[in-house]
Amino acid sequence: MSVMNETIQGLGLVPVVVLNDAKDAVPLAKALCDGGLPVAEVTFRTDAAEESIRQIAQAFPKMLVGAGTVLTIDQVDRAVAAGAKFIVAPGFDPEIVDYCISKDIPVYPGVVTPSELAQAVKRGLKVVKFFPAEAYGGVSTIKALAAPYPMVKFMPTGGVNLKNLKNYLECDKIAACGGSWMVKGDLIKAGAFDEICKLTADAVALAKEIRG
Ligand code: 3PG
Secondary structure: OOHHHHHHHHHOEEEEEOOOOHHHHHHHHHHHHHOOOOEEEEEOOOOOHHHHHHHHHHHOOOOEEEEEOOOOHHHHHHHHHHOOOOEEEOOOOHHHHHHHHHOOOOEEEEEOOHHHHHHHHHOOOOEEEEOOOOOOOHHHHHHHHHOOOOOOEEEEOOOOOOOOHHHHHOOOOEOOEEEOOOOOHHHHHOOOHHHHHHHHHHHHHHHHHHHO
């Protein structure tokens, strides 16, 4: 397993962040770090993503900041130039995956079917995103997919929260769980970074309890 995959698996949780205003980036990153989770997937669903990644990477060089919802090669380039250390995509786009592999950029494309997983395995990926996790059957689907593909681990996101986290993290086929439950948009908008820090610490404590 690559260093990046090991780090993500060690953390066990990847907050999926939507930032509408780059001014929130550093306080958000600080709340995550203070809560014990120095990792963030900043999604390219907003125009503020690139600048947010840049500010987080500058303020917290050791933090694992990555880009999510990456849909184009141009976004890969912009994210990496801004300081993103990994790329996450909601689906399996061979062009994006091959581009990242050719540039040695850790990439986590979304898969939900054996056919998509076959494409990921063929390219040597060891960890893939499983999205949208709850809608596609959650842990039971992951276990079924892992049977013929034991060399792959999954990063489920989409509907993962504090209530079902235990069920996911107990499965040894899961590298880490992604989600927005500790970094909800309304909390960011309200500047409730203490609450974000608390929700993060709760998630980290639960992950430690489950995984030891
Ligand atoms: C993602 O982009 O990975 C998901 O939208 C996060 O899903 P959640 O908001 O249900 O946690």
